[in-house]
Amino acid sequence: MTTPVGQRRRIRPLTAALSGAAGTLGITIALLATGTLSVAQGRIGQGAEELGDPDYGVCRGTDARCYHGWGNFDTSKGYKVLLYTRTAGPRHANLGPALTPGMNPPLTDANTVQKGLLKMGSDNGFQVDYTEDAGQLASPATLFKYNAVIFYSTSRDALDDAAQTSLRQYIRGGGGFVGVHNAFGTEYNWPWYEGLLGNANFYDHGANQPGTVHTVNRKDTSTKKLPPTWSISDEWYNLVPAPTKVRVLAKVDESTLAKGVTGNYNHPGHGNNHPVAWCQYYDGGRAWLTTLGHDAKDFTTDGSFPGAAEFQKLLLGGIESAMGKAPFCK
Known part of the structure; x- marks a missing residue:
């Protein structure tokens, strides 16, 4: 039985009668x-x-019957995504200076993520619009123009009430969501969004350091071009809660983290199952997630940053599958 929205399971305290x-x-x-x-x-x-009700009152998991294919997307003119990078708290350096209001405002060379996604779209046949203006997300009618919405290192309360409602309607209408890196440090006080992330939230991270990633599932669109193992430097996010009812696509081998995995708030890590990418159907839509994506060098193409090529393949596949251009969460 599905627990109603807002209701939480209660755990009765153990009685003092237990002894011996x-x-x-x-x-x-x-x-x-x-x-x-x-x-x-x-x-x-x-x-x-x-940690509360892990189902969030919606259909979620790896069963495609959770998806609402209600015909809200016309792909006859191609595919299009909306990149959202608003920060209401800490701002990652790879986002560059905060953007001015509106859609597709001017960029500087330091806006690495925005430029990197624009190039990725141009090279792979989909259009990218970008903004940090919550007003641009205020209408479901606007969001349904996009096959997927990408939150890349957004932070804290990055949406107002209108944008929250709009995003939920968009997902329920079969929309695609891609959450990257500090998308997990966003909208902490909104349970539905935590569910969208796979029942996961950022808690802390250890040192920014190289680690070995194991590709857990090489059948998925986002992982089929990846080797079984590959190395990259990142902030290895520790999560509370950690994802459940999702298909884990990649995980980090904590034994390869030379500086340790314990976070700055003493999270001890996730042991043998420390996920860094996963996917799920959620409340009618598709959600593809990764905690990777900290470094501006993730978008280099000259081979100077180990793992950049693999990260870009992972992200590209996640975007293409979330927007329905390729099979999702296989």
Whole structure:
């Protein structure tokens, strides 16, 4: 049974009547079941507390029946995406200076992400509009002009009420969403958006450092051109909550992180299953997500930055599948 929106499951406290060996075993089993204790890498330690309803009152997961193919997108004139990079908090350097209001305002050489996506679209047959003006997202009619909406390192409360409503209507009408890097540090107080990210949110990260990425699923559009393993430098995001009911596409091998995985707020990492890319159907739409994408050098094409070529293949495939140009979440 689906839990109604806004309702949360309650965990009844263990009674004091439990005692002795049987009581201890019962307590341990109950705590593991509720997430109060976690088992990772062969150890038992204090884990996450109750994090709420993981279903967010919507159909989500890897079942394509969650998708609403209601005919809202005309591809006869090609494909088009909207890139949104508004920051209401920390701003990643690869976004460059904040953009002026409106659609497609002037860019500087420091606006690496925007220029990188424009080139990616030009090279691969889809149009890219870009903005940091929440007013441009205020109408579902406007968003339905785009086959996918990309949030790239947005931060904090990047949407107003009108834009929130519009995004939700767009996704429910079969829209595509691509969330990159600090899209996970956005709209913390909006549960529906957390669900859109796959039941995931940024908590902290360790040092910016090289790591080895394992391509978990090489059948997906976004991963089929990737090698089984590849290296890249990034901020390796630790997540609370961590994604569930999604198809994990790639993960980082924490043992390759020479400076450790523990975050600046003491998150201990995710052990053998530290995802960095995944996909899901959500509330009628498609959502493709990656925590990678920190460095401006991710968009280099001269081979000077290890992992840049692989990151671009991953992102391109994610965009093409989210907008319906290629098979999604296989």
